[in-house]
Amino acid sequence: MKIRSVVALSGLAISLALPTFAQQQKSLKELIVGTWLLDSVYDQTQDGEKHNPWGDGVKGQAMFDAQGHYSWMIMSANRAKADTSPRIPVGQAIAYWGTYTIDEAAKTFTGHIERSTFPQWDGGGGTPVSIAFPTEDEFEFTVTKPFPDPTLGPIAPHLIFKRAPASPSSQ
Amino acid sequence: MKTHVLLALVGLATGFITPAFAQTTMPKELVGTWTMVSITLEKDGKKTDLFGPEPQGRLIRDADGHVAYMVTRADLPKFASNNRTAGTPEENKAIVQGSIFYFGSYSVNEADKTITTHIEVCSFPNWIGAERESTYTINGDELDTTTSGSSVGEGTVHVVYKRAK
Numbered sequence: 001m002k003i004r005s006v007v008a009l010s011g012l013a014i015s016l017a018l019p020t021f022a023q024q025q026k027s028l029k030e031l032i033v034g035t036w037l038l039d040s041v042y043d044q045t046q047d048g049e050k051h052n053p054w055g056d057g058v059k060g061q062a063m064f065d066a067q068g069h070y071s072w073m074i075m076s077a078n079r080a081k082a083d084t085s086p087r088i089p090v091g092q093a094i095a096y097w098g099t100y101t102i103d104e105a106a107k108t109f110t111g112h113i114e115r116s117t118f119p120q121w122d123g124g125g126g127t128p129v130s131i132a133f134p135t136e137d138e139f140e141f142t143v144t145k146p147f148p149d150p151t152l153g154p155i156a157p158h159l160i161f162k163r164a165p166a167s168p169s170s171q
Numbered sequence: 172m173k174t175h176v177l178l179a180l181v182g183l184a185t186g187f188i189t190p191a192f193a194q195t196t197m198p199k200e201l202v203g204t205w206t207m208v209s210i211t212l213e214k215d216g217k218k219t220d221l222f223g224p225e226p227q228g229r230l231i232r233d234a235d236g237h238v239a240y241m242v243t244r245a246d247l248p249k250f251a252s253n254n255r256t257a258g259t260p261e262e263n264k265a266i267v268q269g270s271i272f273y274f275g276s277y278s279v280n281e282a283d284k285t286i287t288t289h290i291e292v293c294s295f296p297n298w299i300g301a302e303r304e305s306t307y308t309i310n311g312d313e314l315d316t317t318t319s320g321s322s323v324g325e326g327t328v329h330v331v332y333k334r335a336k
Binding site for chain 1: 229247249
């Protein structure tokens, strides 16, 4: 009986250890699926300076489903409420959605935008950006090639997201 | 000894089952990615397309109770400056009046077929922190929702979605 118990416990110990091991083997695609909230965003210039184009308190959310759809929204904080006419221009905000692919070897994400509130981007995207997951609940987007900004020179946008905690209503 | 092992097994089973259960309480039929087919406002017996003909919209609901919602008119203008932050007043107005998007969380009452959406952040600031309650029906790959009150005032909003391919 004692031996059986030990065997049973060993089996449990292994089954407990396995999920932990499997987590280390997760692909980038497996890691990205879910809901993410923007933690910080900045444009980095070539001299290393960081600029936040959205101001303090910026909020954002990105969702990625397992089928390859995604959505993306970023909004500045403290945007004034409309007095009478709803939806008057009220500060910086952008949203878009589309499909995405992940290159596991290159560690890049490529979005294909179907629709954006900045219509120039409709049908756009297609440029790979680097993605990294310091932990399973944190990931960072960085453009692989800086692009010119009229005032700052070449800039590389960085966006850091944290996995959204489960909504209280789902528990 | 046998009792100890059993207790250990029960403890482990409980520990594992609880988190799994917490993540799967949203109705599967609502979770996923949806493409908007139409959005109409009904007021005083009259129906109008809230975002013009052929609105473009996307709704994503995850199993943990998070939601993303976005809709735009089909005819949003491109910015002459090619710079998102340098639109003309007319361009800005067309974008803001021709689109709305928000994210937040949702809960579902399956018995009443109602969804309560808690809006955390919205392009229409008056809706930040607001709760909107909708009724829903699902027929295969089609989701229909009905909500009282709209972003342009009183009325009832009907939205039809198809599950995204």
